Structures are given as structure tokens and as C-alpha cells.
């Protein structure tokens with residue numbers, strides 16, 4: 435008999451007393467402090483013991499009962515029954531965590547990690563405010579299905595943002611809210627019926643895009659990248675689409691030249707093909723004004739534009755947007771309604787609030803200045819520290835690229851660096867048919883003045899020890 439167990443309650447706490455009792459008892463039961471079958475205070479007795487109202491304790495007991503943790507048995511009193519957890523994990527055959535993932539997710543960010551925002555300069559107060567209001571609005575909303583295309587007010591904000599920041603005018607009904615770039619690409623591949631077709635991908639290019647297309651049964655054809663950006667090979671026939679990063683080539687950073695922009699649009703028009711524009715960095719271009727979205731020059735209605743909040747706000751949001759030409763809205767509406775409706779309306783509402791309050795625009799302006807400063811800091815430090823055989827390239831983009839001479843093994847260096855908590859990426863996996871360059875990609879967003887020299891020294895020692903040629 436363990437009936438004397440009393441959960442701790444604190445009246446100063448922001449959590450309700452009911453919740454405190456519920457959590458205290460639940461923890462005691464699940465951790466074995468209260469054993470199965472043992473008798474506990476009745477709710478009336480516990481309310482007297484704790485000096486809180488009977489209703490307060492009764493509500494906590496109801497919650498415990500709903501979870502199958504206690505039962506009330508008349509004269510036999512209230513006892514621990516504990517049917518949670520339903521299946522102890524140890525009794526199941528072990529299942530290894532998947533190896534086929536492209537992220538190191540839910541780890542603390544590493545120095546030089548690419549593709550994440552600055553961790554120290556986020557406007558947390560405005561962001562919390564946006565979420566508080568979003569929860570209030572959406573929790574009072576009737577429990578009905580939301581628009582699968584995404585919250586209209588957010589789609590309006592995005593259309594406004596695209597017009598002002600990316601020079602691209604579209605109707606909110608062309609906009610679909612997605613689970614980031616990855617989710618948008620999945621929708622495009624499904625809705626356009628691209629399985630079994632051929633597509634151009636940039637070489638070098640974002641490895642995840644190439645893998646995604648191969649997963650979806652698309653044959654990928656290399657389109658080489660030179661100083662002007664991607665060059666679509668004229669010799670290939672029957673290519674139905676191309677996935678491109680025109681504003682900031684990933685990973686080399688240049689914007690597609692004016693002549694090449696015209697060339698890819700003409701190719702799409704003449705070949706009856708489509709261009710999927712991956713605008714992953716949006717307006718986060720560090721020198722001068724960001725190149726306008728390719729979709730803004732699209733007279734033929736061949737460009738499907740994808741933006742993401744992963745770099746501008748937080749990759750954990752899993753939010754992005756897809757804008758399709760007006761002729762395709764019907765097809766995409768049907769597809770997303772059945773297979774890929776927009777996700778959490780609370781997250782959508784919070785982003786809408788954040789944008790409508792002007793915080794998003796202010797944040798981006800501040801980040802452009804901050805990232806430019808951090809990049810300069812990094813480049814200066816690398817120039818002091820680096821092995822003379824290593825070429826450092828830093829134009830465009832939210833990264834710095836290092837190119838190694840000869841046969842230096844960039845994958846091995848990156849793996850070693852990661853063991854030392856330096857989140858650099860090897861460059862060679864971004865190439866896939868044009869003789870891979872060897873090197874590293876360094877993210878700039880979390881470079882700090884106080885640590886940059888030490889980190890560059892460490893990286894430089896690693897590189898020098900393994901650089902041949």
C-alpha cells in the first residue's frame with residue numbers, strides 16, 4: 435500500500451494544479467514509484483491532503499483514468515492499473531534507425547554547417563508573439579478541414595513578398611503551401627506525372643534533388659555549370675523538365691547570366707518542357723540586390739517556382755511554397771487535395787502573422803548584412819590560415835568553397851572535420867559526371883568573431899595533413 439504518495443504542487447507555477455497533480459502521479463506510476471495494483475488516495479482524500487478543491491483533483495484523476503493508469507474499484511478504492519506503455523519497447527525486435535537520410539537532424543548545429551540560419555540573431559520575441567496569436571486564432575477555429583492549398587492569408591503574404599522581393603507577380607491562387615522545397619518537389623513530380631521521363635539537373639548540383647528525381651523514377655541528365663551558371667545541352671531530346679537554382683547556383687553561388695536566363699526559357703518553350711526553379715535562398719543574396727526570380731521573366735508559362743522558409747526562418751518549420759503557372763492550378767489543386775495537403779495551420783498562421791507584422795522583411799534585411807559580415811570574417815581568416823595549394827572561392831551564396839589540388843580526398847577530410855564538430859561538407863558528391871572537383875563547402879551563417887580563427891586553424895591543420903598535389 436503506497437497510498438501516502440502525494441504529488442508536489444506549487445501554486446506559483448504557471449502550470450495548472452490539475453496538470454501538476456496529473457503529471458506528478460503519472461510520472462510516479464510510469465517510473466515505478468507507484469507499483470501496479472497499489473492503492474492511492476481517493477480524489478476526495480487527496481484534495482483534503484493537498485488543500486485544493488475536489489474538482490481540481492477529480493479532473494486530474496479523470497485524465498489518469500482516461501490513460502488507463504488508474505482504476506476506481508468501489509470499496510477496493512483507487513488503484514494503479516498501468517496499461518501504459520501498451521507495448522514495452524524492449525519486447526519488440528530491434529529496428530535500426532534509417533541510414534538513407536541526407537540530414538544530421540536534431541543535432542546541435544556544428545560550426546560551418548551549411549543551410550541553416552544564424553542561431554543567435556533570431557527575433558525570438560516577435561516570433562513568440564506570432565505563435566501565441568496563431569495558437570489563439572487557430573484553437574478557436576471550428577474543427578473542419580482547412581484549405582489543402584494552404585491558408586489563403588499566408589498565400590496572399592507570399593504573393594506580396596514575391597512581387598516586392600523577387601520581382602515575380604502571381605495570384606495567391608497560384609501559390610501552394612508545402613513541406614519545404616522537398617515537399618514541393620514531390621508534389622510537382624506527382625502532379626506532372628514525371629515518372630519515367632528525363633530531366634536536366636545542374637552539374638555540380640544539389641545532391642538531394644538528383645536523388646529525389648531518381649527515387650521518383652526520373653532519368654537525370656547532367657547540365658554543366660560554368661561561370662555564367664547552368665548551360666542546357668542543346669543535343670538532348672525528349673527532356674521534359676529541368677531543376678535549376680538560377681538565383682544562386684547551388685553549390686557555386688553565381689546567378690544565372692541574362693543570356694542564359696533567356697536561353698533556358700527559350701529551351702523550355704521550344705521543347706514544351708518545364709523549369710522547376712529552386713529559389714532556396716530567396717532574396718538572401720549578399721552582394722547587391724538579389725537577382726529576380728526566373729519565373730518573373732517567364733512569358734511562356736513554363737516555370738514552376740519553389741521557395742522555402744528553411745534558410746530564411748527555420749528548417750524545422752518544414753514550410754515552403756510552390757507557385758505554378760495559371761494553366762496548372764486546377765491539376766495541382768486536385769493533386770494536393772488528395773495526396774499532399776498543406777500541413778499545420780498553426781505554423782502557417784504564425785508565419786503569416788510574422789510576415790504581416792513586417793518582421794520577416796526586417797529579419798531578412800538584418801541577416802543579409804550579418805551574413806555578409808560573417809563571410810568577410812571567414813574569408814580573411816581562411817586567407818591567413820589556409821595551405822597555399824587550396825583555392826578559396828567566396829562569391830555569391832551563403833557558403834565559402836575551398837578547392838583542393840590533385841587527388842586530395844575531400845570526403846575523408848570532411849568526415850574527419852565532422853568528428854571535430856566542424857560541419858563542413860565535401861564538394862565532390864555535388865558533381866556527378868563532369869570530373870568532380872575536390873573541396874569543401876563551409877556555411878557562413880554561424881561564424882563568430884571570437885572563434886573563427888581557432889576553427890580555421892583547426893580546419894587548416896586537417897587539410898594540410900591530407901593535401902596532395
Ligand SMILES: Cc1ncc(COP(=O)(O)O)c(C=O)c1O
Pocket residue numbers: 548549613614615616617640679684712714742743744749753754
Ligand atoms: C539547393 C537547395 N535547395 C533547397 C533547399 C531547402 O530544402 P527544404 O526546403 O526542403 O529544407 C536547400 C537546403 O539546404 C538547398 O541547399
